[in-house]
Amino acid sequence: MSIYSVLFLFFFLPIALAVYYLADDRIKEYVLLFISLFFYAIGSLEYIVKFLFCLAVNVFIGRSIHAAVNKMTKRLLFVLGVLFNAGVLIYYKYSDFVVENINTVSGTHLPLFQLALPLGISFFTFKSISYLTDIYTQKAVLNDNPVHDALYLSFFPQIQSGPLTRYNDMVFPAELKGQKSASFTLFSDGVFRFLIGFNKKVLLADVLSKITTEIFSSPVESCTASYAWLGSVCYSLQLFFDFAGYSDMAIGLSEMFGYQCMENFHYPYLTESVSGFWRRWHISLSEWFRDYIYIPLGGSRCKNKLLVYRNLFVVWLLTGIWHGASWNFVFWGLGYFVLISFERMTKFPQRFKHRYSRILYRVFTLIFINCQWVIFRSKTLESGFQFLKVMFFNRQNDTTADLRTGVLLKEYSVFLLAAVLFCFPVAKWIEGRLRPRKKLSVVYEALAAVVTLGLFVCAISFIVAGNNNPFAYANF
Amino acid sequence: MDNSCKIKKMVAVLFVIMLFVMFISIDCFSQLNTLSAYLAQKSIGQENIETQFTNQMLYKTKFFNLHGLVVKALDMKGFYSNSDIFVSEGNYIISSDPQADTDYEFEQITSFYEFLKENGIQLLYVNQPVKYMDDSIMLDEFGVKSYSNQNADLLLKRIEEAGIPYLDLREKIKEDNIDIRDLFYRTDHHWTTKAGFWATRQIARSMNDQLGYDIDLELYDISRYEVKEWKNCWLGEQGKKISKTYIGLDDYTEIKPAFKTNYTFTDSEGRKTDGSFDAFIDESSYSPETDVYQSDSWHYSYLTKKCVNHDVKNGKVLMLADSYSKVTEPFLSLGVNEIDNIVLRDQSSWFRIRQYILDNQYDTVLICYAQFMIGAHNRPDSANYRMFSFGE
Structure with a gap:
């Protein structure tokens, strides 16, 4: 279901708004989570059960990282969570690309998986990784309710194509708790x-x-x-x-x-400039790569300048691959790497x-x-x-x-x-x-x-x- | 509160009212059931659900008409090019055709002709025009290449060289100095009833000249017919895709003999019934008062039937035809003893046309195809893919 279809506009949205605003403030997040899952089910029925599973795994790992006292346990859980999400993304989005290239290189005829893409898989996994990372690095301020986490990960307006908001930005609106005028604004x-x-x-x-x-x-x-x-x-x-x-x-x-x-x-x-373009286009994705790939790799503060370009290379290679499982996306990403590196070197x-x-x-x-x-x-x-x-x-x-x-x-x-x-x-x-x-x-x-x-x-x-x-x- | 905020709040209120009015109007409770069925057992595809909701929408036709009005106001004559619909001068819809080598068509016709000749059966290939006589119109008006007339020229040249009798109706149009646009509906790809009547006379004359028939051409004197006209009464198949507000409605003419006729009709089950020419016309299709988008195509009010005309002694004719023949077969039946009509694209794969011809002992086969059938076999997804498959 697209958010510009008749089904969404004149059926789903009126129901969602009515149910949400008629619900008591205390259960509003529960209601919105249900609405979001309903939205996902209509849009990607065959994957709803798997989606629920992924959601539960992420919230469980996230909460476990938060609750864990031992640093090693925290790290283990974090790595496990990231690998889980990356694995899901690779399996659904890149398995055929990998098989095709193995077949091309080795002359084998391995069968393709031909899997349908689950709704918003790339956005969901990136959001999940950001959620786990923010908890691990203690940037995320978790509230008492795991339902809030599940809602953050599955919030229906953002599940299909973002923006890739951060956990801390998803604050239950204080306005709704009394200030009706502000909430109407x-x-x-x-x-x-x-x-x-x-x-x-x-x-x-x-x-x-x-x-x-x-x-x-x-x-x-x-x-x-x-x-x-x-x-x-x-x-x-x-x-x-x-x-x-x-x-x-x-x-x-x-x-x-x-x-x-x-x-x-x-x-x-x-x-x-080309670098400036990515500060204006799909800002949430650029910031995601900056915060979760580029900076952890050392960013631009590496003493060895070559490492800075290595970091840029990794970021743009991943940006390309994230957009699609084919060589033109890889080339597209590396094209930006070349130009952004050029601008960095020449100060153009x-x-x-x-x-x-x-x-x-x-x-x-x-x-x-x-x-x-x-x-x-x-x-x-x-x-x-x-x-x-x-x-x-x-x-x-x-x-x-x-x-x-x-x-x-x-x-x-x-x-x-x-x-x-x-x-x-x-x-x-x-x-x-x-x-x-x-x-x-x-x-x-x-x-x-x-x-x-x-x-x-x-x-x-x-x-x-x-x-x-x-x-x-x-x-x- | 500043004015901007007030205005936005007013917009929000209007938006919410609109959402809920539309929600109530789409029969929300039955739609909930549809959605539940989809979620429970996947009995309905997601696209079908979207379509169902759109169809149930309040003022759906009004929205569609608004769309047509906007596109018309912006003078976007090629906006529907993805449906191969181009609006030429005078709100006259035309379409393009890709280039065809005509090899398949030629091979099939020559082989079929040999088979018929061996069995003492005559063949006449009738080339029915499309809505323009010069392909350059598509290039000049829309920057799109079309090969419809060039394809027909190539195939007819090869047929002529092979000595197969043919009739090119385009030549007759030129001889009679007729404007091609007067022969077609503006909003539909079919020719009009008047055009079909005119074409039948040309076919009958050609059968007399080339196949040795003796059809009384006086039969096709329009003064011997009742002619009934409706103005702005229906919308053709292509017009329905782009709205009546864009293209306007078409006129329609019904033509039927004012003289007495005497037929025996045979239905698909082999049952026979006696009747007159009136049986060829389903007047229930004429419904100017109903929604033009919902009503049937008026062109299809003429029916093709297997029949015997008891007023004529000679001729047992099979028409291998397309939907243009909806109006030519009934009129041609007035000049021959027996007539039958087969549309190859509608036949099942086990149907054997050659055996059917032998079984029914026809003395003449007419292949009456619109030009856009040529080359359809090059496109396996085309509905007309099998039209030139005359068997082995």
Whole structure:
């Protein structure tokens, strides 16, 4: 069940909200845990029992680490917990990749497992590892109730695609314990955020996906440079609005149930550098790798500089593999390792004194990121390279694809323009300009609310018409 | 409390009201049962549940129409290209066809022709047009290549060289100076009843000229028919996918003989019934007052039937046909003694067309196919994959 489906919006959500808000404060977390498990069951029925088992194992190990007095026992339990989660992830997500490569290298014909991916497996295991680590390092402040831990790990708005919040951030809202006005403010903020995310996902990401699906499924030999560039730029925009839209919806839903949630995106295409991009894109994942891989390896404080690059290599190799079990994801991750290492070595772009140099580097960064998304989107590394070759060294005589590019640009101009525009903080800029003029500011706020609601109705019409796609990040 | 906060709270209240109104309207209790069944025994797939909930949604049609309105307002004529629907000028839906080498089709037709010749049975291949006569329309308007007419040209050239009789209706359209758009529904891929009536006259004439028939062409004088017209009354199969607010409704014409007819019909079980031409038309399909999305295709109100026309002495014809023949077979039945219709894609795998022809002792076989059947055998997932499989 997607959080933008009719089933979720008009059936699951009303029930969940009604049951949650009618329940006594003392049992609210129990209720929300049940709702989250119900959500998981609808979305991944075949794995619900295994999911419950994993949940129970993690909470048991987490609580045991907390309760253990002996340091050795704590460490043993922690290692066991991490291995358990990593094992689950490897088994479900990477076993076929491993078998395929063994078969290729050794010429064997070992059968593939062909396992369906459990809902949100990558996010769940990463959250579990962060939960166990935070308890082990005594960063997590555990409350008395293990149900809170289970809720943290299975909270339905975040189970499918994050954000990867930390245990300490999942605080049972004090507002709900009496201050109804404050809790309603959080609720209404959540609704607004949810609507914005919903509109981003359905009206921008899904519409642009029509272009990318067409272009990326065309035989590469029939593509021209303009056609391939249109496909790659649209994919860059689609992926942003898809995932940022999902994150907005997840944050909004969390707030509707009284929990605040960390930000996951901050206008990533405004970045000045490749390193900066990852401080703006999927922030919760970058921070996860920083806190649980990079820093434990020594981070950038290693005396031997080579070790710093080794640490970066490990982080980006794992980032690539985390996104998918194929070589193009490995290459994609290592591509970032190369560029981020390059920026680290050269101190680019901070060392540029001229504005134009910085602009030029920013353009280069965006082109690099765009090319990286091509590798990310392609089915194989080879097809990704072929697509990039068309983008940069096109020798196509047949100009049919150029004609098609023109048609697509004209037809989708409104959506493309809106997508490019909303990559920038336009709304915030307008709000800032209008703030001193109170009346205008009110008119703007009201207008924005009407437009958001109007677009929401429009987005539902697009869902009903069947032009929606699953979240691009749903299977990671 | 600042104004921004107040506005957000108002939005939240409206949102919650909307959620609960929609919740109540989808018959929540029966949906709970559906969901319980899914959770308990997996009897329903998750996609089916999503579809079921969407279908139960309040104002579902209104939402769908709103979607069409938005896409139309943005002038997105190729928005439904993933369903191979392109909206050409005048809200006229067209589709593209991939290039075909026609090898399979040609081999099958030549082998079939030899088999029929050996058994003293005549063959006429009738090429039925698609909604455009020049493939370049797809390229010029949408930047998409289509090969429908080029595929037909190639196959017909090869058939001609093999000496197999054929009728290319596109040539007749040019000779009669007809605008191809007048022959088709705007919202459906089928030709209109009027077009089918016109095409039947061309087929009858071709049977006279090429197969030695003596069909009375006066039978196809429109003044001898009752013509009933409905304006803006139905939505074609393609139109239903993109909404009536986008494409608008289609007109419909019913044509039936004003003269007396005398038939014996044989149903699939072999039972015989006597009747008139009226039996070819299921007028219950005409329901302009019902929801256009729910109502049946008006094109399918004409029925194909195995029958004997007691007013004509000669001709025992089998039509190997597609859904275009819904309107041509009834009219052609007026000019021959016996007619039967087989759609190969609808037959089970054990069906043997050659044996069927021998068993029923037809004297003529007409292959009447729309151009988009050519090349379907290159795509195993195509519904028309078996249309050119005429047996061995």
